[in-house]
Amino acid sequence: MDTTRTLLKKLSRRNEPYIFLVLLALCLLIEFRSGQFFSSNNLVDIASALIVPGLFAIGTFLVIISGGIDVSFPALASLSMYATTKYLLDINYQGGVWAAILMALVIGALLGAFNGLFIGYFKLPALIVTLGSSSVFKGIMQGALNSKQLTIIPSGMRNWGTSAIFTARNPVSGLTSRMPVAFIAFVIVLLFVFFILKYTMFGRGIYAIGGSEVSAHRAGFNVVRTKVVMYIMVGMIASLAGVIRACMMQQAHPTNMLGMEMNIIAGVVLGGTAITGGRGTLLGCMLGTLLIVIVENSMILLGIPTSYRSVFTGAMIIIGTGISAYQVMHMNKTHSKRTKSKEAA
Amino acid sequence: MSESLLETVGIYKSFVGVQALKNVSFSMQPGEIHCLAGENGSGKSTLIKVISGVYTPDAGHIEFQGKQYKKISPIDAINNGIQVIYQDFSVFPNLTVMENLAFNNELAEGRRLVNWKRMKSIAEEALSKINVSIDLDAYVGTLSVAEKQMIAISRALMQDARLIIMDEPTTALTKKEVTNLFEIITQLKAQGIATLFVSHKLNEVFEISERFTILRSGEVVASGATSDLDDRKFSFYMTGREFEKRNFKAENVSKNPIFRAEKAGLSNHFSDISFSLRQGEIIGITGLLDSGRTELALSMFGVRPIDKGTFFVDEKPVSIRSPRDAINYDIGYVPEDRLSEGLFLSQSIADNIVISKIDQLTKKAGVLDKEQRSKEVARWVENLAIATPDANNASQTLSGGNQQRIVLAKWLACNPRILVMNGPTVGVDIGSKHDIHGILHDLAKNGIGIIIFSDDLPEVIENCSRILVMKNGTIVTELSPENTDEKMILSYML
Structure with missing residues (x-):
């Protein structure tokens, strides 16, 4: 009894349960209105819609935890995806998807290192650097690569994009949805980053730097190296997301990922990640992203015109961040009370 | 060895x-x-x-x-x-x-x-x-x-x-x-x-x-x-300076109190506070961090208005609900944390000094009278011996002691009759501390009523004519500095 009470108390101080409840309420509302939400094909659709934003969110989460912010990842992902696809088309590559993924990862690492160099080594503010690099990446794509929509992608990518782990079929409507193999890639990255953050000194270093960079340096963390390596990782994750997106859409579109950064950052913050850095969990980050994805995808089931989607997303963000802000306020209050009573004692 | x-x-x-x-x-x-x-x-x-x-x-x-x-x-x-x-x-x-x-x-x-x-x-x-x-x-x-x-x-x-x-x-x-x-x-x-x-x-x-x-x-x-x-x-x-000890003696004390609190209270912080302050007096209010002294100081300046009892200025009951009200009753407040509450650190020394009387330094159309302003600034820089080559430098270029003088100058510029000082010399070095105490003594002689809120006991004993000790939100005793030492005050505080 006592342990459950302390557990409940602990949970009430965290953000995830609130997000989870909001998420659940939204799902039930949609289900109640449409009767379609918990149908197997809709769930699979949502899972498959989560893959790309989910990967972006993982990268953004890492950056925000370290006390930075990254607005360049859509441009970075577009550039490495586009360069990869174009090169493989040019050499008329006929092999499997692994070459595309590998190549995108290498390009992503290089572009990430570019961000990391300026942010970590030259200690420039992350927002300015990524605003700049975002333009640079877009420029390279449009100038050097002369980008336009590629409606044909290499066969390896095309086949991988349409292959499914399983297919869900809605018995009522007869609609089917495929669960893409890419979902496995997403789960692997998620588990990998979870492990890094929880069980490596490098991962704890990211949290430490987000808490206090000076303290991290004094404690003996290699702040510069940690940051550079982290931005390389983020570049690779974003590039993977870019390739997956191209595979799933069966075409390489140079601009349609641009502009995603704000919703992704919103999802991460909605999940309880402190925008000031150092605080947040991967679980919360995923819940927040899922919430955004569901709002974006399921408004139609509620009978709300898609043109009102951004109003809803915006409202979601304000309410969500409002809840966490209220919580912080509440925590501070109980804390000051606690010290007061201590001093009196 | x-x-x-x-x-x-x-x-x-x-x-x-x-x-x-x-x-x-x-x-x-x-x-x-x-x-x-x-x-x-x-x-x-x-x-x-x-x-x-x-x-x-x-x-x-x-x-x-x-x-x-x-x-x-x-x-x-x-x-x-x-x-x-x-x-x-x-x-x-x-x-x-x-x-x-x-x-x-x-x-x-x-x-x-x-x-x-x-x-x-x-x-x-x-x-x-x-x-x-x-x-x-x-x-x-x-x-x-x-x-x-x-x-x-x-x-x-x-x-x-x-x-x-x-x-x-x-x-x-x-x-x-x-x-x-x-x-x-x-x-x-x-x-x-x-x-x-x-x-x-x-x-x-x-x-x-x-x-x-x-x-x-x-x-x-x-x-x-x-x-x-x-x-x-x-x-x-x-x-490197010799200081003579100058214990404050109140002179020319007015007959009627200039400020009086009667059964003043603020829920959860203090209650049943009654005291009076006469012109020419410096009274000290001391107590531990959680004794309610800081809140009382803030209440006198209207930041946290009292919810019980009454304040009197010149024996007339007044309602001090905001700093504006307090300023209108000629109450000045020097805060505990001058960095966040008392100064615009990045603004110039001159601007900080004139900020609270800026309304009086304007010409007809509401335009700032530059000549008046620099006269006023020069007066206070000289009077309080603020050590700066140029009053247009940012306030953060000064030491703690000099910053505290600016805060003081800011309020003195409005001619207050009641001055509430919350930790007047926190983080100030010994030399400046001595000078600031000297300034307070002179102010009191010129008929200003001063209240020092402080837990720096030597400061309170040296500079006050009466000492009130707070504990758990109430005043537990009033002491006279002549027959008091730190130990005795402490015994009431704890």
């Missing part, structure tokens, strides 16, 4: 044009508690950084347990058992106590993976070294200042420290917490660990240290056993 733990011999260090340290030699024995004192800018921090290897001296050398070092790196210093506890404690507010305690150890051993079990045992061991118990799963950001300090100390001890350097460790601690800290320092001494205690607070120097070294303008002006030191000598060494 036993071999000394640490010796600095003829250290010189300069930064672009400024000689920060001149021929500084001092030494410490194992297990010694040594106090390093000096005003702001005297070179204390530079010396600490030389000892801990952050700066390389221009000349001179450091000896550690007999070994000579021309220059040492921070790692050398740590390997020699030197640990610095900075004022910000170098903690991670977003992480748990456990991680804060264990990180240094894990990093020093070059670990790449995290073993939460081992981290826990390291953290437990660290806390057991100074016999404190803090919840290992709590986030450090939710702890009190004192608890954070305990974490910094026990973390330092994990690295086989032989000398712990504490940079102004008592600044944000309550009286009780200071006592705890001193107990721990004494415990460390018993284990043979020396402490270099950096402070500019007289009473702490006397209470804890066995030997002292005082720096002034980068030079050692005095060093020796604390038992040979008294407060006159201490002030002289610190500032």
Whole structure:
């Protein structure tokens, strides 16, 4: 009894349960209105819609935890995806998807290192650097690569994009949805980053730097190296997301990922990640992203015109961040009370 | 004589044009508690950084347990058992106590993976070294200042420290917490660990240290056993000036009170507060941090309006619901934390001085009268001897003492009749402190009623004509400074 009470108390101080409840309420509302939400094909659709934003969110989460912010990842992902696809088309590559993924990862690492160099080594503010690099990446794509929509992608990518782990079929409507193999890639990255953050000194270093960079340096963390390596990782994750997106859409579109950064950052913050850095969990980050994805995808089931989607997303963000802000306020209050009573004692 | 733990011999260090340290030699024995004192800018921090290897001296050398070092790196210093506890404690507010305690150890051993079990045992061991118990799963950001300090100390001890350097460790601690800290320092001494205690607070120097070294303008002006030191000598060494003790005597006290509180109360903070202030008086209100004194000060200025009782100005009941109201009744307020409440640090000294009477410095169309403004500024810079080459410099370029003078000037410019001073000399060096006290005495003589809220007991005894002691939100006694000493006030406070 006592342990459950302390557990409940602990949970009430965290953000995830609130997000989870909001998420659940939204799902039930949609289900109640449409009767379609918990149908197997809709769930699979949502899972498959989560893959790309989910990967972006993982990268953004890492950056925000370290006390930075990254607005360049859509441009970075577009550039490495586009360069990869174009090169493989040019050499008329006929092999499997692994070459595309590998190549995108290498390009992503290089572009990430570019961000990391300026942010970590030259200690420039992350927002300015990524605003700049975002333009640079877009420029390279449009100038050097002369980008336009590629409606044909290499066969390896095309086949991988349409292959499914399983297919869900809605018995009522007869609609089917495929669960893409890419979902496995997403789960692997998620588990990998979870492990890094929880069980490596490098991962704890990211949290430490987000808490206090000076303290991290004094404690003996290699702040510069940690940051550079982290931005390389983020570049690779974003590039993977870019390739997956191209595979799933069966075409390489140079601009349609641009502009995603704000919703992704919103999802991460909605999940309880402190925008000031150092605080947040991967679980919360995923819940927040899922919430955004569901709002974006399921408004139609509620009978709300898609043109009102951004109003809803915006409202979601304000309410969500409002809840966490209220919580912080509440925590501070109980804390000051606690010290007061201590001093009196 | 036993071999000394640490010796600095003829250290010189300069930064672009400024000689920060001149021929500084001092030494410490194992297990010694040594106090390093000096005003702001005297070179204390530079010396600490030389000892801990952050700066390389221009000349001179450091000896550690007999070994000579021309220059040492921070790692050398740590390997020699030197640990610095900075004022910000170098903690991670977003992480748990456990991680804060264990990180240094894990990093020093070059670990790449995290073993939460081992981290826990390291953290437990660290806390057991100074016999404190803090919840290992709590986030450090939710702890009190004192608890954070305990974490910094026990973390330092994990690295086989032989000398712990504490940079102004008592600044944000309550009286009780200071006592705890001193107990721990004494415990460390018993284990043979020396402490270099950096402070500019007289009473702490006397209470804890066995030997002292005082720096002034980068030079050692005095060093020796604390038992040979008294407060006159201490002030002289610190500032190079002789201060006569001037106890305040109220003169020309008006017959009727200028301000009176009757059964004033603010729920959860204070209740049933009654006192009166007459023109020409300086009264002191003292008490512990949680006694409600700060809230009472804020209530008088309308920041936290009272919800019970009444305030009277000139024996007429008044309602002070906001700082505007207070200003209209000629009440001025000098806040406790001048950095966040009293000054626009990045704005010029001149703008800060005229801000509160800016309405009166305008011409007809609401345009600022520049001539009037500079006259007003020049008057106060001169009257309060604010040391600045140009009143258009930003306020943050000044020392704490001079900043406090600006805050004072700001209020005096509005001709207040009642001046509420909350911690008038917190963080101000001895010289300026003395000057500010002098200014207050003169103000009182000119008919202003002054209330000093302070827990600096010597300050209260020296400068007030009456002392009210608060405890748990009520006034427990009124004392007269002539037949009161610090011990007696303390006994009422605790």
